[in-house]
Amino acid sequence: MKSKSEHIISRSIMIAGMSSILFILLIFLFLLKEGTPALMEVPLGDLFSTRWYPIENYFGILPLIGGSLLVTFFSILIALPLGVCTAVYIAEIAPPAIKQVLKPIIEILAGIPSVVLGFIGILVLAPFLRNILNLPTGLTAFTGALLLAFISIPTIVSIAEDALYAVPQSYREAAIALGATQWETIWGVTLPAARTGVLTAVMLGIGRSLGETMAVMMVTGNAPVMPNKIMSFFLPIRTMTATIASEMGEVATSSTHYHVLFFIGIILFFLSLIINVSASWISLRRRSREQLVS
Amino acid sequence: MRRFAIILLIATFIFTVSCTTENFDSSKTNSDTTNSTYIQNKGSDTLVNLALAWAEEYQRIHPDVEISVTGGGSGTGFTALINGTIDIANASRQIKPEEIEQAQANGFEPVEFVVANDAIAVIVNRNNPIEELTLDQVAQIYKGEVNNWNELGGEDRPIVRLSRETNSGTHIYFLEEVIRLGSKEDKSIFSADTLLLPSSEGIISEVRDNPNAIGYDGLGYVTADVKTVALAKQTGGDYILPTVKTVLDLTYPISRSLFIYTRGNPTGAIQDYLTWILSSEGQAFTTKLGFVPVGGTE
Numbered sequence: 001m002k003s004k005s006e007h008i009i010s011r012s013i014m015i016a017g018m019s020s021i022l023f024i025l026l027i028f029l030f031l032l033k034e035g036t037p038a039l040m041e042v043p044l045g046d047l048f049s050t051r052w053y054p055i056e057n058y059f060g061i062l063p064l065i066g067g068s069l070l071v072t073f074f075s076i077l078i079a080l081p082l083g084v085c086t087a088v089y090i091a092e093i094a095p096p097a098i099k100q101v102l103k104p105i106i107e108i109l110a111g112i113p114s115v116v117l118g119f120i121g122i123l124v125l126a127p128f129l130r131n132i133l134n135l136p137t138g139l140t141a142f143t144g145a146l147l148l149a150f151i152s153i154p155t156i157v158s159i160a161e162d163a164l165y166a167v168p169q170s171y172r173e174a175a176i177a178l179g180a181t182q183w184e185t186i187w188g189v190t191l192p193a194a195r196t197g198v199l200t201a202v203m204l205g206i207g208r209s210l211g212e213t214m215a216v217m218m219v220t221g222n223a224p225v226m227p228n229k230i231m232s233f234f235l236p237i238r239t240m241t242a243t244i245a246s247e248m249g250e251v252a253t254s255s256t257h258y259h260v261l262f263f264i265g266i267i268l269f270f271l272s273l274i275i276n277v278s279a280s281w282i283s284l285r286r287r288s289r290e291q292l293v294s
Numbered sequence: 295m296r297r298f299a300i301i302l303l304i305a306t307f308i309f310t311v312s313c314t315t316e317n318f319d320s321s322k323t324n325s326d327t328t329n330s331t332y333i334q335n336k337g338s339d340t341l342v343n344l345a346l347a348w349a350e351e352y353q354r355i356h357p358d359v360e361i362s363v364t365g366g367g368s369g370t371g372f373t374a375l376i377n378g379t380i381d382i383a384n385a386s387r388q389i390k391p392e393e394i395e396q397a398q399a400n401g402f403e404p405v406e407f408v409v410a411n412d413a414i415a416v417i418v419n420r421n422n423p424i425e426e427l428t429l430d431q432v433a434q435i436y437k438g439e440v441n442n443w444n445e446l447g448g449e450d451r452p453i454v455r456l457s458r459e460t461n462s463g464t465h466i467y468f469l470e471e472v473i474r475l476g477s478k479e480d481k482s483i484f485s486a487d488t489l490l491l492p493s494s495e496g497i498i499s500e501v502r503d504n505p506n507a508i509g510y511d512g513l514g515y516v517t518a519d520v521k522t523v524a525l526a527k528q529t530g531g532d533y534i535l536p537t538v539k540t541v542l543d544l545t546y547p548i549s550r551s552l553f554i555y556t557r558g559n560p561t562g563a564i565q566d567y568l569t570w571i572l573s574s575e576g577q578a579f580t581t582k583l584g585f586v587p588v589g590g591t592e
Contacts, residue, residue, distance in 0.1 A: 053483050055460045063486075122496070127503045136452040136506050139489055221489040222459070236489050246492055250369030250461030252396060
């Protein structure tokens, strides 16, 4: 009797676990089904061109891909040092009292809805940047990158911090016993030991930035300009996520525009797949190495 | 408070679901919403405030009728009408032939009603010395041929072009009547660096704060924080500011009709509602909200 209920419970847990694989597969199949017709309907040369104006059948997606990559890259450039430093401070340096205040504050930061951040971006950050940098408009890729950095920092901090905690105390003690200062211990021993965990944190931060929609749609101006010069960073751009979000509501089902939007979805899916696979590959490597040590 | 909000949300959800199923059943028996007193209304963001004012007043005098109004853009409204999720669609442009085909494929003929008139105001920052432009100059700005205000006699500042997203009827109207100046052969489009903002409020706030910006929007949305530019049809013509009078006597060059579309000829509650909107009582709301009534009765 007992073994029977045991069996049922373990089976249902297994089904729950497997269901996420099923969902991913179904989502992927759905994207493929709706997105691949775009390749038949739009010549490849037009699809990978630089003009996006779908209501007149200009389906060039390069500016959208470029816009997403530009914003994501610079947001991580800002978020990486800030996030890792915060994690190091919390895990290694901060006295317990400060740690107890700082950690919940960063968790609250993670909970702020991105639309609220977008609102602050549009009303405060954009006019401020326009005045201080003397830009034509404050709705630029830079504004988006700043907001995205703000959004991805909590992700980076909490995962990097966990990785730092996982470094055995004996490492730090050994370094200090050899005469290393606190800074030398962090830079030479603790951080390198937690390297893979910190890399995972950055990868997930990139994923967060790439997929963010609302805040980006509100502050980047949504102009589908090809970012091909250095100044592009201080000019409006349009990301893939913002394009899907603002145009999906209007398109007629099964039109070319509809298929191209799903094709953009496929590209996004693959980009985040690459990021997640590399993140889990890095953390897997860490695990196997730790097993070797113990 | 939060628990109350959740309960409210669930209640709304259940209510919506029960209403959609009700509509579904009645369309099966071909009596199309005659018994239903719940009207779903969606579409143009230009019309949404006016539609809300109409719905509120109508529900006040007819407590048995419930009307829900949402925005999203004319294209969004047509899609919802075609897919059968709403009863009436608000639109700031006429329905496209392909949308009519889709509606016919779904078994109904969309019927059009002109419910108000609207002028498109071209707006700039209050500190911009520019007071008047010709339509051709506005077109050159948006096509990217003119890039600095000093080319138009203004200050030495770059021009930042603002527009609504492509799902907006106002965007399509502006493309056809201003950028292409009404010509069917002209295939010019917006300059790629035009900022496509998701809402009318976004355009107003950017024009209010940014001395480089130029934008356009329905007259009903223009506030005192921005400057409306007087427009002339051609060089040498009179520069005219959009007002109820200049829209009605057709001297203001860019004004248009606003529409409501129904699934086939309206019956029952929907017919009564539309009759009321077109009555002088309903049309009184147009002037209150910065629009212009139909028919020129006032």
